[in-house]
């Protein structure tokens with residue numbers, strides 16, 4: 001090797017040794033006679049000192065060295081003079097007195113600082129991703145990813161799980177997104193689909209008798225990108241035979257609490273994990289992925305508001321909709337501008353607006369007077385109504401009540417009724433929590449959600465869609481309604497939510513041919529089409545398919561949570577931009593006509609990309 005030691009690993013016990021190091025110039029300081037270089041490699045920094053009297057040639061070379069040059073240095077490890085130690089640096093008690101120095105490769109001036117934690121424009125970071133990844137924070141993120149995956153592999157290995165790779169060139173499997181297609185040269189006119197998940201293969205592995213499968217699986221979904229979505233991403237995919245919902249959820253608690261504690265001993269994991277049904281989560285938080293680190297639960301004011309003079313309230317309730325709200329602790333100090341901001345915020349969620357009432361004054365809420373209520377809608381808010389709302393919300397003086405009204409929305413699913421109010425209040429709850437710093441970053445609070453509806457009616461397409469996917473088993477006692485009243489059928493499905501982020505979901509599966517056929521029928525898939533697309537699954541179920549279930553976790557989201565990031569691109573080495581492209585390699589890119597000819601593909605008029 002070109003080095004005997006790693007820079008960041010030198011300590012007091014190396015004092016007196018001659019070492020050879022190789023790494024990058026993090027920073028160079030010229031003190032006239034002495035030149036100091038912080039030399040960096042993958043394991044950290046060490047200070048090297050070049051003294052012209054000790055090493056005149058090295059000193060001459062070091063004079064021209066710049067940031068990010070790659071150097072090899074030979075020198076002696078010496079203790080730093082008392083008073084010059086750097087406590088902030090693990091190698092800060094020592095330095096390397098240079099005997100010889102060689103430039104292995106110079107560097108152009110990087111487009112952004114590598115050695116400092118500075119905000120860099122996204123496109124520039126992506127264009128020079130190899131330099132972005134050289135930064136300490138990104139190195140830390142990638143190491144966290146490596147360590148967490150290793151922990152998970154060891155954990156599941158000990159539990160008797162086998163890791164099996166499944167094909168990337170496959171047939172489409174429905175997970176609700178568009179497929180990435182790959183044309184087949186050998187079978188012209190036919191296409192593979194990159195897997196949205198290994199769903200079908202992992203179920204078939206259960207039929208094969210493996211019983212406990214997992215995979216760190218690459219998945220592909222062509223959908224609109226957001227901070228927590230990438231066209232290709234990684235799942236921790238699992239499937240188990242002979243398990244119930246509870247078995248899967250217990251394993252999930254052990255796995256998540258385990259990896260979180262091992263990776264982030266500084267963060268408190270709330271245990272046991274909170275279990276909520278879908279209904280409960282929607283009623284209390286307006287969301288099936290609530291952040292449980294703070295309160296501000298939704299309160300139903302429909303009965304109180306419905307009796308008021310205010311037509312906005314009355315109409316909502318009379319139509320079968322609702323008036324719900326939250327109580328913002330200490331929110332009475334919000335300015336008019338703050339409230340206006342929140343109003344436009346809820347309008348983004350389809351709500352007409354919000355009504356706020358600040359509870360001023362002193363003393364028990366029961367003694368609230370008209371003068372104590374501050375609200376832009378003051379005249380519509382009789383003191384008795386506000387008092388009753390405040391009491392229901394367990395509000396105190398100094399708090400702010402916020403109410404949102406919404407008319408009933410057409411929906412054939414029990415769970416889908418008057419969706420707008422909860423949606424707006426969920427958004428509001430998150431927004432206010434962020435503004436007031438209510439979510440403790442040193443707490444991991446998980447929720448395990450069950451009791452999802454199996455199907456969801458889509459008004460536009462006039463058909464039912466699977467809420468999870470078509471292989472999800474109904475709750476057995478709801479099975480009779482699958483054909484007659486699909487909207488009331490609950491699924492044996494579950495989600496894992498971590499600090500308000502949905503990190504994964506899964507279900508107990510259908511393992512009988514006839515039930516699977518009825519499910520396809522409920523989804524409006526004709527028997528011939530079902531046979532053509534999923535015949536292999538139904539056939540496999542006829543050869544002794546064990547009852548089975550599983551789950552898949554968004555691994556990138558998990559790593560983001562473990563590294564306090566919101567954007568999963570911070571924990572993926574080479575992610576794509578929001579337009580699904582890579583400014584570094586230039587992908588996707590046009591291909592030569594010849595290549596298209598080989599595949600039997602002709603581009604539609606106007607769809608040819610400009611040559612690079």
Ligand code: ASP
Nearest residue numbers: 197199506507550551552
């Ligand atoms: N295949 C599902 C998904 O990707 C997860 C599962 O059901 O195991 O969401």
